[in-house]
Amino acid sequence: MHIRRQIFVKSPDCQQVFALQLDPSQSVLTLSGITSLLESSSQRNSLSDFSVALDGKLLNGSTRIQVSKLPSVSMLTLFPRLRGGGGDGGATGAESRDCYLNMYAEKKPDKVDPNEQRLSKWLNCALSNEPLAEPCVIDLLGNLFNKEALVHALLSKRLPKQFSYIKGLKDMVNIKLTPVAGSDGSSQDTTSSQFQCPVSGLEFNGKYKFFALRGCGHVMSAKALKEVKSSSCLVCHADVKDSDKIVINGTEEEVGLLRERMEEEKAKLREKKGVSKKSKNGAAVVADTGAKVAKRQMDDGNVNGNGITVKKFKAGDKVPVNATKEVYASLFTSSKKKSDFKETYSCRSIPLGRN
Structure with a gap:
């Protein structure tokens, strides 16, 4: 005896429910069999746009259900398929993964124009990064500063570690920059130099080597010093020695030589101070020793107050x-x-x- 079994089909919008009659002689139910039942009815034409679940169990093409194990009444639910999300040719896994990784990729810093970097080093203060403005100074290693910014940093004890060798005014040299003709040297334009060599007229922009003279502070190009050989300043005619020339923003090798010269000068200064202090201390010791001997002699009665030797x-x-x-x-x-x-x-x- 065959038990009559019914399958109620629930539409996706849950507004319509209809029943399908199973053939009592049918022993196995498949997804294609359910599709045939729906196509034979006047309710649905195809299941290609839907996912099918029978009594809460999702069915696929390989699912085989024993009809004898079905209850007398079953519920077939249709779920509409969602378009997109892969498999439709719109996107691939590789593209999705690449987009995901790019979200967390470390951003590379913007490339710095070497010309702008060079100009900034020659036209701005090495400490405050503000445009150079009189009065300007240079340290013993060739770095350019606005004097006000450097002195303020020294007084407030906020000088960066890289400039820790600057202890006071003796470690900086006042320089005299020559403005370009027609300029007062106070322009805020950061794309061109506002200063030049007073002899050759070469621009002070890093393309040419410049020196600062420690004695008078004048700044002029290496070309001018080479072509006009002189033992005095070409501007004010003050005496100049080779040790008085400080190359501005020099190479690593040039800065290394300047550093060695600076250390030698400081060592000589310390040695000089030590000798002077030692000589003063020696004179004091001799004087003190003489006074003690004289006092002892006076106490013993050998010498009176006038220096005459008497017997006690x-x-x-x-x-x-x-x-x-x-x-x-x-x-x-x-x-x-x-x-x-x-x-x-x-x-x-x-x-x-x-x-």
Whole structure:
């Protein structure tokens, strides 16, 4: 005896439910069989746009259900398929993964124009990064500063570690920059130089080597110093030595030579101060020693206040005949050593054992 079984089909919008009658002689139910039942009915034409679940179990093309194990009434639910999300040719896994990784990829810093970087080093203060403005100074390694910014950093003790060798005004040189003709040197334009060599006219922009003279502070190009060989400044005619030339923003090798020169100068200065201090201390020691010797001689009676040598009177030198020297001397001085005397709290002048 075959049990009559029904399958109620629930539409996706849940607004319509209809029943399908199963063939009592059918033993196995498949997805294609359900599709045939729906196509034979007037409700649905195809299941290609839907996912099918029978009594909550999702069905696919390989699903085979024993009809004998089905309840008398079952519920078939249709779920519309969602378009996109892969498999439709719109996107691939590789593209999705690449987009995901790019979201968290480390951003590379923007490339810096080497010309702008060079100009910034020559036209701006190495400390505040503001445009150079008079008065300007240079340190012993060739770095350019606005004097106000550098002095303020020294006073507030906020000088960066890279400039820790600058201890005061003696470690900086006041320089005199020559403005370009027609410019007062105060322009805020950061794309071109506002200064030039006073002799050759070359622009102060990093394309040419420049030197600052420690004596007078004038800044001029290496080309001018090479072509016009002179032992004095080409502007003010002050005496110039090779050690007075400081290359501005030099190469690593040039900065290394400047650093060695700076260390040598500081070592010589420390040595000079040490010798001066030692000589002063030696003179003080000699004077102090002489004063002590003179005082000792005066105490012993060998030298009086006028420097004349005299002999101090001693009671033992005038001992009468048949008198004991120690006993006679005790009449004028104590017969005991000072180390044997002990003062009392009531009288400091009378030693113990004498009262």
